[in-house]
Amino acid sequence: MQALKPSRLPARSGVGFKPEHFDAIIEAVQPLGFFEIHAENYMGKGGPPHARLSRLRQDYALSIHGVGLSIGSPEPLDEIHLDRLKALCDRYEPESFSEHLAWSSHEGTYYNDLLPLPYTEETLDRVVEHVDRVQERLGRRMLLENPATYLLFEESTIEETEFLALIARRTGCGLLLDVNNVFVSATNHRLDPAAYLDRFPLAAVGEIHLGGHAETTDDLGAPLLIDSHDRAVKDPVWALFETVIARRGPLPSLVEWDNDVPAWPVLLREAEAAETILSARYTPDAA
Amino acid sequence: MKNKHIATLALAGSLASALAAVSATSAMAEDSKEKCYGIALKGQNDCAAGAGTTCAGTSKMDYQKNVFKLVPAGTCETIKTPEGHGSLTQGPAPV
């Protein structure tokens, strides 16, 4: 059996790549460790998306982040889509591949959203099978991301942190800890985000996500946060990030800004804020 | 036979003229970045990439009701259609 390629992004800050920033990015050497792309947006045959990505790849480490594989689905994985991911990974040889603990397709329809699943022994077995299959097909150790959720399944019997820990243990996959998702989900389910982090298997974390969220309320007027990636990272999320970095040391840390994308300098400032927190924990031999 | 000969001459002559015309204008200045990476010219609408996928949610809500009462209300108002224009299916199907 072939050994899986590890996830090996530099323990620095990075940002999600947006085509509108391409000109600004290649004009100078950016103080960033890596860029991340959504795999599905690079599944055309050619043209400008691949030309730009190839150019970026010359200078930066790359994280390929899938959003459409539907790993959390009870249905079998879409092998055609897995083939596409394999081809993309072969083409760009990214330092990391990650996906979500969520489903996005059902009975052949693609919903374009990261939808939630109940956490049970049954779904655990299914997700473990799927992660095993992805890692086998890609020949890589993947990272699985914790979701932002807005409601709970009554049938769930396993806590999310335990569910993720069991997947990591059984498949050997790493985890992508989205700190904004932790804050969003904890608020939405009135949990203590610090307690969530205490239970999270931090040793398995290979990358951090940071992003902005919107605030609204539920039917009873309780706070309901939306993982909207349309604004700056909020203070309590930065605080959670500092907690994680203090415990784990520097990790590859990505700022996601996918809606109402700002000018490049604004996004870069967010990444620099992350870098400041990381660099406080750099040690001479960690570099 | 004779016709075909003329056609051959016409084809070759036309191609030669076209090649000459193109080489005379081939010093077209092209922005090299645009040539290599498809960067859109300023002010040009180049959303051909498509929005694509997202891993983010949205807080924007604009639910529409009564779909079939809707009337087109964009820049089509600047385009005058002759009265009684038939439906598109009357035209030859493009693509």
Next chain:
Amino acid sequence: MSRKPSATQSIGRFAAAVVGAPETVPPGLGAWNGGSVERRFGVYRNNVREGLIGALASRFPVTEKLVGRAFFSALAEAFLLSHPPRSPVLMEWGDALPAFIETFEPAATVPYLADVARLEAARSHAYHAADAAPVQPETLAALDSERLALVRLVSHPALAILRSPYPVLTIWERNTGDSEPAPLELGGGEDMLVTRPQMRVELRPLPPGAARFFEALEEGQSIGWAAEAAHAETPLFDLTLAFTLMIQSGAFSAVAEET
């Protein structure tokens, strides 16, 4: 042990409701405060709807601009219910939108809309098409003139030829960009050529007969056959002009091997 609903069932119900009527919330979902989960479920419903409508809007920006955001959203919602995406590669979703517009009754007052959408679909196909170098002028110059009529060409992957009874290219050009378009009186139809010789999608209006010429070449007919077909369509067909456009546009990537 009590029989619990399997995840397949609960996810199936979730999937059906997330694109269902706004009042429908599947059973088995809850919130910490025991309240109704309508607004919570509404976040997912809204993500799916807005995400998919947004994906269509960015592929069909001029179509949206012509009819306005509210109308386009309603059109897109009707489309996504009858033609939901079947793959996570959304750049391919919406190929059926032009034909759908033709059947969408509220759009009947905008008879050119479907063809504008066809042009935008062709543009996005060209944008993502495989990279290929256009056939070089030197290659064409080196062809044996005696055998020229029999030569066939290989289409560039980005090539599309569109013919409309409406001036669709003019409409598209006027409605591209941020400024309010100048008034336009609908005249005759237009033929147009979509290519991507390098990294930028190029659009060209085609003179009389040229669309027939390019269509024939795209179908794999010989240059002589294509020229005759174009002449048969209209005596106005200008072969020199058609060759010039062919070379400038990068519509073809190679001379086909003789078989």
